[in-house]
Amino acid sequence: MEKETGFVGKADEFLQMFKKGEEFTKELLRENEKLRYKIAQLEETLQRSGDEARTKLYEGRISLLEEELKSLKERFKKVEEENKDFASKYLEVEEENNNLANLYVASYQLHSTLDFSEVLRIVLEIIINLIGAEKFAVLLIDDKTNELIPVSSEGMSTSEAPKVKIGQGTIGTVAKEGESFFSDDLSGDAEFNPHEPIVCIPLKIKEHVIGVLSIYKLLMQKSGFTNVDYELFNLLAGHAATAIFSSRMYTQSERKLTTIQSFLDLLKEKPRK
Amino acid sequence: MPNILVVEDSPTMRQLISFAIKRIPSCRVIEATDGVDALKKLSSEKIDLILADINMPVMDGLKLVSLVRGNPAYKDIPVIIVTTEGAEEDRKRALSIGANAYLPKPIQTQELLKLVNTYLAG
Numbered sequence: 001m002e003k004e005t006g007f008v009g010k011a012d013e014f015l016q017m018f019k020k021g022e023e024f025t026k027e028l029l030r031e032n033e034k035l036r037y038k039i040a041q042l043e044e045t046l047q048r049s050g051d052e053a054r055t056k057l058y059e060g061r062i063s064l065l066e067e068e069l070k071s072l073k074e075r076f077k078k079v080e081e082e083n084k085d086f087a088s089k090y091l092e093v094e095e096e097n098n099n100l101a102n103l104y105v106a107s108y109q110l111h112s113t114l115d116f117s118e119v120l121r122i123v124l125e126i127i128i129n130l131i132g133a134e135k136f137a138v139l140l141i142d143d144k145t146n147e148l149i150p151v152s153s154e155g156m157s158t159s160e161a162p163k164v165k166i167g168q169g170t171i172g173t174v175a176k177e178g179e180s181f182f183s184d185d186l187s188g189d190a191e192f193n194p195h196e197p198i199v200c201i202p203l204k205i206k207e208h209v210i211g212v213l214s215i216y217k218l219l220m221q222k223s224g225f226t227n228v229d230y231e232l233f234n235l236l237a238g239h240a241a242t243a244i245f246s247s248r249m250y251t252q253s254e255r256k257l258t259t260i261q262s263f264l265d266l267l268k269e270k271p272r273k
Numbered sequence: 274m275p276n277i278l279v280v281e282d283s284p285t286m287r288q289l290i291s292f293a294i295k296r297i298p299s300c301r302v303i304e305a306t307d308g309v310d311a312l313k314k315l316s317s318e319k320i321d322l323i324l325a326d327i328n329m330p331v332m333d334g335l336k337l338v339s340l341v342r343g344n345p346a347y348k349d350i351p352v353i354i355v356t357t358e359g360a361e362e363d364r365k366r367a368l369s370i371g372a373n374a375y376l377p378k379p380i381q382t383q384e385l386l387k388l389v390n391t392y393l394a395g
Binding site: 129 | 283284285292381
């Protein structure tokens with residue numbers, strides 16, 4: 001009986017111990033659960049803080065890229081403006097180049113011959129084709145009479161052009177003062193008056209006026225003058241004057257030489273008779 | 274190498290046009306003083322484009338255009354008229370005869386080169 005009681009007591013004791021063990025295990029499992037939860041929370045926090053750091057980093061990068069984009073846009077705009085500037089400068093240079101070519105050709109042609117009538121023809125060609133005049137005359141000063149005498153014309157007969165005393169009217173004043181005249185109205189619509197040109201240019205060798213170019217009407221497609229036209233007028237004022245003067249002198253001297261030669265030939269022939 | 278025939282009685286204009294056209298790379302300029310001279314050049318050279326004045330002695334530019342258009346050997350050559358005649362009826366007349374373009378003088382070099390390039394490309 002005593003043995004039985006002792007056995008039961010030990011069994012209870014063992015049962016108690018087993019229960020305690022069970023509770024302890026349960027406690028351990030709960031603790032484990034809590035720890036796992038905490039670890040998960042910590043991992044989540046860690047991840048979140050990593051995302052935030054990355055976001056901050058990306059934001060920093062975005063703002064840097066935005067700044068870079070802004071600066072690139074500004075540079076692009078600047079380059080675009082420079083490009084436009086270069087394009088317009090290129091056009092200007094191109095136009096200048098064309099104008100210089102016109103002036104070169106005009107000058108080249110004017111000095112290409114010593115034949116007086118040929119020089120006059122070239123002057124007419126330049127005025128028609130490069131300036132765009134339809135009706136005009138070239139008048140040269142006759143030193144004996146001190147008058148401007150028409151020597152060549154286009155769009156009108158040379159006899160229609162006036163003989164003008166130096167200092168008289170628009171043409172005479174231009175010849176006297178050596179300053180070009182440009183009318184305010186270049187249309188040339190008014191009734192033709194040979195004493196009232198729309199443009200009158202003195203033909204000068206240095207300050208010495210040898211004649212004038214008197215324009216009465218421009219070609220219908222020519223409404224006004226450009227910079228190159230004024231350059232051409234300047235060129236005509238100087239180069240045409242030199243070319244006309246030297247060719248006239250050359251032609252006169254040629255004529256004199258022929259006369260003298262004929263005279264000499266005559267003298268040589270006389271002793272034979 | 275494209276050959277361009279410049280038909281002009283004025284030596285100044287011939288030189289000016291030639292001077293401008295020579296700026297187009299590998300272009301060769303052949304000059305003629307009037308329509309008859311132009312026809313001679315057409316028979317001896319392969320021409321790719323004609324630039325012709327209207328008012329010329331011996332044979333004018335309009336007669337030249339009509340002869341060029343009437344000849345099967347030359348009918349496809351583009352012709353640009355360069356003239357002092359600025360009236361609309363003159364332009365219409367030239368185009369109706371067969372000219373491809375009409376450029377009144379005084380010529381703007383840029384405009385001339387643009388036209389030449391257009392017809393050489395086409």
